[in-house]
Amino acid sequence: MNRYNFLCLLYVTCGSIFYGYDSGCTTSILGYPAFIEYYKLDSILIGAFGSAYYGGAVLGMASNWFLPDRIGRLRSIQIACVLGIIGISMQTGASSFAVFCTGRIIGGYASGVIFSLCPTYASEISPPEWRGRVGGIFSIMVNASYMVTEWIGLGLSFVHGDSAWRLLLGLQLVPSVGMLVGSFWMPFSPRWLALKGRYEECCDVLKKMHGSGHDDDFYLQEYHQVRAQIEFEKEEKLGLRTIIRRPSYRKRIYLVVALGFFMMMSGIIAIQNYQVIMYNNLGMTNTMALTLTAVWGTVGTFSAVMTTFFFDKLGRKPVIYISYGLQITGCLLVVTLWARYEAGHSSNAAMGKGVIGVMYLVCLGYSGPMNAFIATYPAEIMPTCIRSAGVATAYVVMHCIMIVIVQITPLALEVISWRFFLIFLIANAIFVVILYLFYPETKGKTLEEMSALFGDEVAETLEEAGMHVKDEKQQTQHIEMSIS
Template identity: 55%
Template sequence: MNRYQFLCLAYVTFGSIFYGYDSGITTSILAYERFLIYFDLNATKIGAFNSAYYGGSFIGCMLNWYLPNKIGRLRTIQLSCAVAFVGISMQTAAKSFGVFCAGRVVGGIACGLVFSVCPTYASEISPPEIRGFVGGVYAVNINFAYMFTEWIGLGLYFIDSDVSWRLLLGLQLVPAVAMFAGSFWMPFSPRWLILKDRNEEALVVLKKMHSAPGHEDFPLREYHQIRAQIELDRSERLGVSSILSKKSYRKRLMIVVGAALFQQLTGVIPIQNYQVQVYQSLGFSNILSLVLTGIYGTVATASAVLAMLLCDRIGRRKLVFVAYGLMIPASLVLVILWSRFEASGNTNRGLGIGVVFAIYLFSCGYSGPMNTFWPTYSAEILPTSIRSFGVANSYLTFNGIVILLVQCTPLALEAISWRYFIVFLVMDFIFVVAFSIYCPETRMKTLEEIEALFGDHVAETPDGTGKHLTDEELKEPDVVVTENTNATEQSAEKNATSA
């Protein structure tokens, strides 16, 4: 990996900071008595403002059915940053609950845009041997932002004024500003450029990003492979509409949507977003609940770092089995210990501590392995023509389930407490069986080669297992002849590396 590619991937994976910070806010701010009193919050209102955010994110994902292919992955990110500025300003300055909720909706739209387009963008600029690692970096950023927010939330808790929660909300501007500023040094996705017949620009990006000593011809071979596959899809008229008629496309879309569905039915949202209420129900104070939440974020970050290092080594399937090998026992222990805690009259502190450790064990399974698997797999198994559409639908499903959960969880915790988590335990068993049957391994394969795993034709492969490239095909693509050919090439490079 050269320096330029490293910086590009660092930028794209930074997009998960949006979601990580916002998730942290949702958890921490519920311990702020001034915030609860200012908006006169109860279980219903708490569910409402959480639903408002994820409802906005749902809309953002819907917009990604169209925007990333129309204006490009990079322009979509820039648009999301601009929308985020408006939403964050509304939340931070809100004088009424209505304005606050409206700000959460607008902020959610921005998050939906950036959070679902970044995995698409990342997969399209990552070489196959580190694509899982890049997905792991995405997960690390989510969890690091969450952890950072929780510890910041603990510190701001001690400010005895409304500045505490307004500042916590206002800090959402930091990742938005950073993403917007960095976008002006980013290239367009080479696959999107070829999709738009901007072939010379695509080759410039591939050369700049994937050139390495001893592999000088790889970018050109990769260029031919991408272009051949896109042209094949065009000749067969494969696009979003083909999902209805092409079995392999339907299967892939069902996999990414199903993975998103069952990922959220692990119970992560009730555990993560409502930790403060869970810890308080176990007898812990507000401050100690915030400390325990910060520890949760730290454990999650450590888990994500480990998953990042393992994903390309052990593969996607084994990573998922590791995840559920931790989450299922953790959920089972959580239900048993919490039920015994309540049977003791909520007085057995040891059982309460046991529930906390079960939550941390669950985080080891979910926060790293599942947060690495999902953005990696959902983007890489989809062909270029429907990749942004399919990933958007995956995140659309994610947000739809989250809206349901954040709305009903406060009420469910009050009504049935630990029994609520039995539902998620059952869903875990169902997913493991379905995943083992329907989801193939994709480790170390190019995005175009993954087509073959689902029975589709691969136009050509860079390693010679498909169509062999002729000497004529290995020549540079033609550029428009002008008085100064070098100027034309420089112009292409400038266009490809500017926002």
């Protein structure tokens, strides 16, 4: 990978900062009494303002079924950045709950477009051996931004009045403005260019991204393979309608739908978004609750860093098995210890601290591996003609389930407390079985070679593309010798 390719990938992975910071705001702001009092929030309204953001995100993600293929990955990001600036400004200056929620919906829409589009964009400009690490960097970005938000949230909690929570919300402008400015130095996706028949530009971008300056074979092989696969898909008239006609395309959609569903049924969003409420229920003060929330973000960032080292080395599935081992253990201990805490066990305070401790085990298992998996796997297994739609589908399903969980969790914690987490424990066990039976390993393959994993024809393997490049070079040398 050359320096230019690395900088482009770094820009694309910054798309997760939108989501990480916004999610952090949703959590931390519940620890600000001034915010609760300003809008006179109860359990229903707390769920509503969380759902407003995620509802907007679903609409943004659904836009990726058609927008990125029509106007391009880069132009979609630029439009979303502008909308994000508008939505964040409304949230920051809102004098009524209606205006605040409207801003949350617009900001959520922008975040949804960018968060679910950047994995597609990243996969299309990554060398095959780097896609897992790029997913890991994506995970680091989302967790690190969440962590920074929580520490900022803790610091601002010592500021009195409405300025604290308005400043916390206003800082969401930083990633929006930063990505908008950075976008003017970014290239179009080479595979989108090929999809539009702009092959010369596609080749130029691949050369700039993957040309080493010493050995041009790889970028030329990649170009041949991309062009052959795109032309094959156009000749076969493959596209969104193929999802209905072709079993292999349907299987890919089933896999990404299941992934999005079971990721949210892990229980992570119930714990993460309502940590402050849970810590208070377990006997923690408001300041301690915000401190523990910041620690949660730190643990998640550590998990993401570790995932980046192993995601390409071990493969996708082994890392996710480790992830679910930690999550299932953590969920089981949350249920057990919380039940004993509410039963008035003799060591009640210790039980409460035990629940908090094992919540971090869930965070450690989920934050790095699962954020890397959703950022990598759907984009890998989808062909170019439906890649943005397939990735968007995974995120849409994920966030539809998230909306339900965000809305019902405050009430569920009030009414059934620890019993709520039994649902997530069972769901986690089910997904491990599904993962083992149906999800193929994708480590080390080019995007165009993924079709073979699902029984589809690969127009040209990388080796065959290499032979074409070799033949072309020999022909060129022969012509040059003849002229001389």
